[in-house]
Amino acid sequence: MAVKKLILIIFFLILYPLNAQRKKTDTLYVYEKVIVYDTVYLEKALKIKPAGIHSEPLVISDMNTVPEVPKFEYITITDTTKGLKIKAQKFEFGAETGMGLKNSSWAKESSEKSQQTGFNAGIWISGSIYKRFSLMLSAHIYYWNSTFSLDTNKAETWLDGYYFTEDRQPLLFQKFNDKHLEYALQLKLFYEWKKFRPFIGILANQNVYKMQFMVPENNVLNKLDDFKSKEINFGYSFGIQYRIMRKFLLSLEYQEYKMRNISLKNSAFNFDIFKTNNTFAERKINLGISYTISSW
Missing domain, CATH: 2.40.160.20 (Porin)
Incomplete structure (x- = not known):
């Protein structure tokens, strides 16, 4: 009898932890952290003085827009790997x-x-x-x-x-x-x-x-x-x-x-x-x- 009781106690001790480890249905909440970054642009004057043409300095104030050249100044601006290439219409x-x-x-x-x-x-x-x-x-x-x-x-x-x-x-x-x-x-x-x-x-x-x-x-x-x-x-x-x-x-x-x-x-x-x-x-x-x- 003592041996049977001992076996039951050991079996109980083994099954109890296993039962505690079973997955239980629960609600999972996921929180997303949204971080908003403000883009700050540095306003920098770009002086352009091509030969033969006198114009006011161009100012780049928005990276998504191209500076507007006055209509009476005939200047062609081409973006190259070395920077801005200015071609004056002579x-x-x-x-x-x-x-x-x-x-x-x-x-x-x-x-x-x-x-x-x-x-x-x-x-x-x-x-x-x-x-x-x-x-x-x-x-x-x-x-x-x-x-x-x-x-x-x-x-x-x-x-x-x-x-x-x-x-x-x-x-x-x-x-x-x-x-x-x-x-x-x-x-x-x-x-x-x-x-x-x-x-x-x-x-x-x-x-x-x-x-x-x-x-x-x-x-x-x-x-x-x-x-x-x-x-x-x-x-x-x-x-x-x-x-x-x-x-x-x-x-x-x-x-x-x-x-x-x-x-x-x-x-x-x-x-x-x-x-x-x-x-x-x-x-x-x-x-x-x-x-x-x-x-x-």
Whole structure:
């Protein structure tokens, strides 16, 4: 009996701990610790001074945004392994069109209107020379409307009559008006200040006036022919441009140049109807819009 009791006690002592170690169903709570980190950016001024371009320092204030370059500063920024690579746009090519008013002192007595109206179109190329300064070379063609018309077949005019060439050939006046084409070449110096670009310049132009005469053919005065002016005149200009968009500019310009006489030429004749010692002045005011086609 003592042996049985001993075996039972040992068996009990073995089973009790095993029963205490059995898994019990329970609720498990899991807590997640959330840590919020605030990103602090150090504001650092990045000074960029590419050759030929003057601009305000760029400031990087947000790592997720790209600094905005002023629209009138043509700068290309490329991210490389060595840092920021700055490429300045040194040259620009574009076109311009506009309208204007013209006043010619030589035509005051004949003109019914004090000013001629017209329009123009042209192309230009511009390059930076020093900081905010740049040079522009432009070529324009102008069309000017007529302010007076002289026609000897309709009414008497102050130019009626016979004229003679250097070799004494007779010419009979027929028609003349101041409607004409004008070709101009300009060199301008610009200064860029914010969106404004004041400028001064020099110009050379040619006015193509036409006068019609009856000319001799086989010694008989029976052929109509045109005589044209081809003199080169020189003058100056000044004005201002305003940048309304990155590639569009408005311009207001004043031009003035001197004309020494008005000499009319023909391939078959040499003839000067206004051969005097007078110097005439022509003045123009032009309003135009310019577009930058490309830059490099």
